[in-house]
Structure formats: structure tokens, C-alpha cells
Amino acid sequence: xxxxxxxxxxxxxxxxxxxxxxxxxxxxxxxxxxxxxxxxxxxxxxxxxxxxxxxxxxxxxxxxxxxxxxxxxxxxxxxxxxxxxxxxxxxxxxxxxxxxxxxxxxxxxxxxxxxxxxxxxxxxxxxxxxxxxxxxxxxxxxxxxxxxxxxxxxxxxxxxxxxxxxxxxxxxxxxxxxxxxxxxxxxxxxxxxxxxxxxxxxxxxxxxxxxxxxxxxxxxxxxxxxxxxxxxxxxxxxxxxxxxxxxxxxxxxxxxxxxxxxxxxxxxxxxxxxxxxxxxxxxxxxxxxxxxxxxxxxxxxxxxxxxxxxxxxxxxxxxxxxxxxxxxxxxxxxxxxxxxxxxxxxxxxxxxxxxxxxxxxxxxxxxxxxxxxxxxxxxxxxxxxxxxxxxxxxxxxxxxxxxxxxxxxxxxxxxxxxxxxxxxxxxxxxxxxxxxxxxxxxxxxxxxxxxxxxxxxxxxxxxxxxxxxxxxxxxxxxxxxxxxxxxxxxxxxxxxxxxx
Amino acid sequence: xxxxxxxxxxxxxxxxxxxxxxxxxxxxxxxxxxxxxxxxxxxxxxxxxxxxxxxxxxxxxxxxxxxxxxxxxxxxxxxxxxxxxxxxxxxxxxxxxxxxxxxxxxxxxxxxxxxxxxxxxxxxxxxxxxxxxxxxxxxxxxxxxxxxxxxxxxxxxxxxxxxxxxxxxxxxxxxxxxxxxxxxxxxxxxxxxxxxxxxxxxxxxxxxxxxxxxxxxxxxxxxxxxxxxxxxxxxxxxxxxxxxxxxxxxxxxxxxxxxxxxxxxxxxxxxxxxxxxxxxxxxxxxxxxxxxxxxxxxxxxxxxxxxxxxxxxxx
Numbered sequence: 066x067x068x069x070x071x072x073x074x075x076x077x078x079x080x081x082x083x084x085x086x087x088x089x090x091x092x093x094x095x096x097x098x099x100x101x102x103x104x105x106x107x108x109x110x111x112x113x114x115x116x117x118x119x120x121x122x123x124x125x126x127x128x129x130x131x132x133x134x135x136x137x138x139x140x141x142x143x144x145x146x147x148x149x150x151x152x153x154x155x156x157x158x159x160x161x162x163x164x165x166x167x168x169x170x171x172x173x174x175x176x177x178x179x180x181x182x183x184x185x186x187x188x189x190x191x192x193x194x195x196x197x198x199x200x201x202x203x204x205x206x207x208x209x210x211x212x213x214x215x216x217x218x219x220x221x222x223x224x225x226x227x228x229x230x231x232x233x234x235x236x237x238x239x240x241x242x243x244x245x246x247x248x249x250x251x252x253x254x255x256x257x258x259x260x261x262x263x264x265x266x267x268x269x270x271x272x273x274x275x276x277x278x279x280x281x282x283x284x285x286x287x288x289x290x291x292x293x294x295x296x297x298x299x300x301x302x303x304x305x306x307x308x309x310x311x312x313x314x315x316x317x318x319x320x321x322x323x324x325x326x327x328x329x330x331x332x333x334x335x336x337x338x339x340x341x342x343x344x345x346x347x348x349x350x351x352x353x354x355x356x357x358x359x360x361x362x363x364x365x366x367x368x369x370x371x372x373x374x375x376x377x378x379x380x381x382x383x384x385x386x387x388x389x390x391x392x393x394x395x396x397x398x399x400x401x402x403x404x405x406x407x408x409x410x411x412x413x414x415x416x417x418x419x420x421x422x423x424x425x426x427x428x429x430x431x432x433x434x435x436x437x438x439x440x441x442x443x444x445x446x447x448x449x450x451x452x453x454x455x456x457x458x459x460x461x462x463x464x465x466x467x468x469x470x471x472x473x474x475x476x477x478x479x480x481x482x483x484x485x486x487x488x489x490x491x492x493x494x495x496x497x498x499x500x501x502x503x504x505x506x507x508x509x510x511x512x513x514x515x516x517x518x519x520x521x522x523x524x525x526x527x528x529x530x531x532x533x534x535x536x537x538x539x540x541x542x543x544x545x546x547x548x549x550x551x552x553x554x555x556x557x558x559x560x561x562x563x564x565x
Numbered sequence: 566x567x568x569x570x571x572x573x574x575x576x577x578x579x580x581x582x583x584x585x586x587x588x589x590x591x592x593x594x595x596x597x598x599x600x601x602x603x604x605x606x607x608x609x610x611x612x613x614x615x616x617x618x619x620x621x622x623x624x625x626x627x628x629x630x631x632x633x634x635x636x637x638x639x640x641x642x643x644x645x646x647x648x649x650x651x652x653x654x655x656x657x658x659x660x661x662x663x664x665x666x667x668x669x670x671x672x673x674x675x676x677x678x679x680x681x682x683x684x685x686x687x688x689x690x691x692x693x694x695x696x697x698x699x700x701x702x703x704x705x706x707x708x709x710x711x712x713x714x715x716x717x718x719x720x721x722x723x724x725x726x727x728x729x730x731x732x733x734x735x736x737x738x739x740x741x742x743x744x745x746x747x748x749x750x751x752x753x754x755x756x757x758x759x760x761x762x763x764x765x766x767x768x769x770x771x772x773x774x775x776x777x778x779x780x781x782x783x784x785x786x787x788x789x790x791x792x793x794x795x796x797x798x799x800x801x802x803x804x805x806x807x808x809x810x811x812x813x814x815x816x817x818x819x820x821x822x823x824x825x826x827x828x829x830x831x832x833x834x835x836x837x838x839x840x841x842x843x844x845x846x847x848x849x850x851x852x853x854x855x856x857x858x859x860x861x862x863x864x865x866x867x868x869x870x871x872x873x874x875x876x877x878x879x880x
Contacts, residue, residue, distance in 0.1 A: 186609045253732060253829040279827045284730055291721035291729040448597030448842050485608050
């Protein structure tokens, strides 16, 4: 009897030390993710979780090139209308179902046909998916699509286990990533636990990953400093000084993909019928009045990257010869005079009601004021802002786009005549031609040349003014080693470990 | 008493109907379309149309209202647009958190506010009274989020005694639960304590000047007995009203405090829901809070009768 008790006590002790040895990494994120279903997800926060949960066909490397993940290789047919992918061997989903070509077909078909799918437009070029053999899949396209690989590097390329993915996928997603779904408490936490059957298990060092949504940036930082979190993302630029003074933390300041820009309403309803909506010289004058670097220095502690093109600073598509215009108030005033408008000219600029955006708006207001614009700022809450923009109830509006690694996803839907997010209703067939051709051109040099031709057209028509790219500021405890930042800001836990 | 309670509950029905109508229409008057926010950055028009239809947002507002009330009568509060969870599930998961925070905050408020109020009244015009008043006013005026962040800085970042934010359910780990709630409860409680102290002081002062208190003193009762048994019991009426009202207010969630301490309660949920135009959630929460208010009012009336025997015979 006593022996039995000792044995039980020993076992209990063993179990408790085993529990103690379990390692957990806690990541503080800005918002609570929406559906954890790759086909339906719309938030950046959900992509942060997916990075640990769901592997994709293709991944994005820090230099924004596309690298193998579940697909080990891919080739295009001679007419660029068939993409053939070779799939990784020995991959299983979290429920043990093997990953194969049929699973790829299931997922791509699901994203294309699920009524609520938000991926439809991303992979609209796909007409059918053929299972060639267990490890080879052929994706047939309507026309060549140079953006497809970029799309497959995001949610459209995430693979769910077919058998487990009927009904409410988002409540308990079954994927093939390094961590599997454990628990979610709305607005509180999402916990994942290590998937022992992962094909690259040795590269992942934590037993558990917990994502905690904490919207307030200073509270997120306080949690990190208190040691309750290991990593936080989207740190406010104004907090970076505090972080640098804290010897137990270090910061990754990596140029990101997200950028801000001002859209002018040029043809969307009655509100477009303003001098600034109708005369591109006035829009040009507005741009010349703005000093992007000053905004960066004043509001963002110089951590952002001022830009006049929608391609991220690390992208190979950035046209270095297309220089950032310097602020030129005299030229701006001259353009206003040439346009024959009476100054000060009233312009209504809609901004979101976040303090930072309002601050940017105020600086723009002051700078444009010196050139002869009377800018009225309209701070609007997000849901209202979206519907106002879409229905054309704005003159000029400050927008933010979280950015895509490929160039098309940052420009096509905003600036082509029928673009889904062309709130300005700007339309220039010549630009449409270039951007549509770029979509179907797979040769990198040719694509670059096409985008390089598009930029001067935009600089002349000025339907929008690109302002700056934001960095992905990630801060972590010093003991967390091995992290490699990526412009997409996602936290890849491969080779990340805690070392005191 | 039971007849009284029943009468009051039936009387609450028109109030609740009015509230439901009010919340529903007010929300629809807000600009912005939830589906546009839901359709993601890509905003596929086909998806937008589908979602409008799925959530009946393409129908006239009166029909939407009738649909909603029809569901309510069957215990169906609708589904969150944002997370597709039933509103009842969401409310059920957040209500205990908010109740616990409110209860703890109220205990702190009562423990500070009432003794301070009594002492200030007894020592009216002295340095103690002025001191208590200044502390009370500061408690009311200090912004919650600011006090919250200061406390986090002190107790979590510097001393590392308490977790900076987050929440652990009571039944998972009572100690950790207390640790996560004590700071936010203190922040909310201090604000309420100020209000309570001011009201207790006022009520006590008016009672202490009455004839029967003078009589009680004159017949040689212990000062302690005069204050607590004779004066305070009569001063209690306005304090009971205030306390139930304060508790009712807290049911709406301590929005800023919950935000600062990342506590998944009503406040955080309703703010997110309003920003996302998650109609069903806002309606569900507001209705729940309204029901809570009605019940608390009833509780106050019942308590009056317990405290004041004259009211018992009057009905």
C-alpha cells in the first residue's frame, strides 16, 4: 500500500515536472482575429494566427521572393496557362489525413466556390484544378496570371484537411501547419499546441503558442515589459524610445508592406464635381505642398518610409528612377494660379478617427494651407468611412492598405476602371491596358517595365497620392532568439527559441 | 411582497419593448454598413450581396425588427455578424466576467466610500472632512485608463506582483482570477467610492441634524449606537438607490477599464460590436443590460421595504 502511494506520488511529481517543462510562447497582437477559416478570413490578425496554424503552398521570403512551403517546385506551361506544382512528401494534416493533390484541389475549389469565400477574386483566373498524380497538381487558368503565385502565398494557398473541413471550419480549423488548434476564447486568447506529425517538427521549439489580442499599444507594451508576453507586434513608433531604453527587450524595425495614400474623388457621384476632383493640376499642386519626410519625422519618429509609389521599399518593382518629389510651395501656388481657382481653395479631407491618422491629417492641413488650400478635416469612424468612400461621399480621403508582396495587389483594384476598390472612379484606359498586361506577363523584366510605364501616368493624372510605407515594428524579450523578420510582419516561429 | 414583485415585473414589459425598439432604430440610423466591413479588404461585390441577403439586411427595417423580436420570443437573440456565434453564447460567456468585475469593484467602493462618508459627516468642517472630500473628488475625476496604466506600470512592470492584463476564469484558477481582477476592480471601485462617499456624507449630515438623533443622544445612548443604528440606517435609503444604480451602470461594462486591462467583458464586446456594426450583438447586450437595470431597480425597492418597515405597511 505504501509502495503504491510512493509510486503514485512519484508519478505525480513526474507529471508536474513534465508540465513545468512545457514551453509556451505568448504573442500580443493588436486585434482579435475574425474567422479562422482561410477562405473567409479578412483580418490581418487572423493571418498572424494562420502563420503558425496553416501551411500554404508557397511562402514569402524576407526579400519578397516566393519560396516552397507545401509545394516544393512549380513550373509554367509554354503558354503560361497551366501551373504545375509538385507537392511535398510526407505531409499530414493535424487529424492525420495525408496531404496530397486531391487536398489541393479540394481547397482551391472550396475557395473558388464557397458562397462566402473572400478569395474568389484573388484566384479568379483559375478555371479548373487537375489531380495529375498524388503529388502533382495542375492548375488551369483562363489567361496567364502573374499574380497567382503571390495569391497562393497567402490565404488562398492555405490548405485545410478536406475530411475535417465541412461545416463551421472557423471554429476549429484543421490544417497542416507546425501548430494545431487547441482553444479560442473570443477577444481573449487563441491557443495552439505543437503538431508532432509536422514535416519539419525539429525546427519548432515551443510546445504551445498563445495569441492574446490587446488593442491598446501601450498596454501591449506594458504586458511585454512585465514579462507576461514574449513578443508583441505593431508597436507604436512613439514607444520605440521606451523599448530601446529597456535592456531586456529588442526591436525589429523592418520595412513593411502596408501603406497610406490619399484618394481623390474624381468621378464618383456629385462630390467629385469640385475643382480638385476635376482638375489634375490642382491635385498635383496638393502633392507638391506635402512634405512626406516631415510627416515621417513628426508623427512617426522617422521610422516610416516616405514613398510615391505603391510598391513596398523591399520590392523589386520599386522604380528608383522615379524619385520622390521634393516639397515645392512656389510651384504648387503656380499650378493653382494656372488652374484659375480662387485661393484659399476649400478641400475636404476624410481621415479615420485614430489619433495618429488625425495627426497626419493636421500636418497635411498645415502644409497644404501654405500653398493656398483650405483643408477641412473630417474625422470619421471606420465603418462609416468605408461606406462613404464606396458611395462617393468624399472629396479626398486618407486610406490605408495592408499591402501585398506582389505589385498587382497594391495597384490593380484601386486604379483600374472597374477595380473593386476604385472609390475614386478614376479611369484611364491606357493605364488599364498596362496593368492588365502586367497581370498576364510572367517575365520579371517585362513586368517591371510595364509598372515603370504606369507610374508616370499616375503622377500625371494624380488620382491618388502615395504617402508612406509603415514598418512592421515587432518587439520581443531578449531571451527570444532566432527570429527572422519579414516585410509582411507575420511572425514565423521556425527556429525561434527561448535562450536565457 | 410577492404580489408587489409580480406587479413590478409586469410593469417592466412595456419599458423593455420601448428599449428594444429604441436600440434597434438608433442603430439602423448609424451610418456604415456592417457587411462592407465584413467583406474584407477585397470587398467582392458578390460576397457583399450574399451576406446582405444571408443576414436579411436587404429587407425593410420594420421587417428586420419583427424578425428579431420573433427570435427573441423563442430565446434566439440572433447571430453575431462578425464571428457567427449566437449572441446568447457571447452574452453568456461575457456576463460572468462583467458581473464579477462589477461585484468586486462595488465591494471595494462600499468598503472605502461608506466609512469615509460617515467619518467625514461626523467630523464635518475638520481637516479630516476636507481630506476625505479631496480624495473622493480625485477618485471621481481621475480618468480610469490613466490610473489603470499607472497601476500596471507600478504593480506589473516595476514590482512584477500582478499580471499586467488578461483574465482567468474564477473556476479555472481562483487565485489567478483574483490577481487579474484586483487592479481593474480597484480602478473602477475608486471612482465609485468617491461618489458613494459624497452621498453617504450628505445623507448622514441631513440625518444627524434631525430631532430623533438629538433625542437618542440626549437619552445617553453610546455615540457608536447613535451613529450606526439610528442615523446610518435612515441615511441608508439614498445609498441603496445609488448603489443599485451604480451596479446597473457597471453591467454596461467598464469600457475603458476593460480595454486597458484586456478583460473580455461586456464593455469590450459592445464597443467592438458598435464599431463593426454588429447589430445583433449590440441589441442583445443592451437588452440584457436593460433587464439587469429593471431587476436592480426592483431589488432596490425590495431593499427599501426591508430597511424601512413603514413602506411595508403602506402597500
